[in-house]
Amino acid sequence: MAEFLLGPRARSAGYRLAGFDEIGSTNSEALAAAAAGDPGGIWFAALKQTAGRGRRGRAWESPSGNLAASLLVIPDADPNILATLGFVAGVAMQNAFAQILPRGAVRIGIDGADALNGAGRVALKWPNDVLADGAKIAGILLEMGKTVDGRHAIVIGIGVNVIAAPTGLPYPATSLRDLGYERRAEDVFEALAEAWVDAFSLWAEGAGIGAILSQWRNSAAGIGAPVAVAQDGVVRRGIFETIDSTGRLVMRDDEGARIVITAGDVHFGATASARS
Template structure:
């Protein structure tokens, strides 16, 4: 394909098959000198949050961006919102934007079903992040069955259910990389607030009652906002509750 317009400060690696793009990013990190996107057309051991398996049949999308971000760990973690918006921008070129929404903390929904997920992993010392890996999986052609996801999870869907366009992972990578580069530049210049506002404009279930599972506890409340630290803020009978990490159920 024609890669003209690819962000010139990013490298890319295209693989037919790999165990996991996240694992491949970790292996390559010591020798990388520039931010690098790693795309695999097939993964044999893909994984999502909390070590869950992420099935990646041929035709779906699996990629990891690995780079050295600026800022302390709490600011680095906000790149999950940057990645979510980049996914929104890339997918909105092929499906109606009104059908896309963003689910805290790191999922993209299409027609109310989960179409993509984001996984962040980092390494560092002395309170500084050396490398950040942002793994992204998109159900382009096929979605897992409900039997493959945990009870109560948002039903999975595939992009192919919403468009007749035949999408190649390489083309999606191009659009995603361009969108991420623009948003990363915005984050570096203006901080998190514009990113936060844009994310909230596309947030799923904002103003509605949801459940956040923290360990073995379920916290039920109205989804009020995402604060300046990226925390989910729920209005509960006991007052506002800011949640840094949780599984969210509708």
């Protein structure tokens, strides 16, 4: 039976929690709460999702023992900056892993090549994934709804591979168990909810996005390396330079042209370097 709890900082900040053994989709539950008049600041967490989804409507597998968590927030911020809450979630997830994994398992910065099992590190992949040893261990999905009075309601959904990773994907995936760490989904959630408090406070209704993006860059995967970005059937290749002040990916192509990417599927390494 699920034993989800909020830590002291999350409770002090006024967050609430609804925990489930099994649910269709924590994001759907949060969106429904917004439409029903919930004031926000509530987490929905589950050990198993039966109808989870990822970006672009893709299915997201979440077997029992993994973590599916969604937070409903109703920020008083410029609508144009609400998408940067995905970077807030990435920073919070990175800091949560730093709390629940052994000291030294998490390296900050692109030179941290000696982290997990001596082979890699926990890193943030643009725009919304968390990697461990170069494989996806967590994903983030933002969805927008409306409150009963017409304000923007944002749901930040986070899925973490705690005991198992999906198979048959076009990219590598891993879990905490695969990496040799036995953790409960409830413990991962508590660390995440605590880390969120600090990251969201730093974001400060969008005023602190510069500080959030700075932290995100420090944990970014692939900066300075070849990158390929697929957009609507078109693949752009180059060197991943940075993310800009609004969170867009900036790359340089082979001719030295600067390309700014707002959305797309990102690939690093041999996949990025391949020519079709």
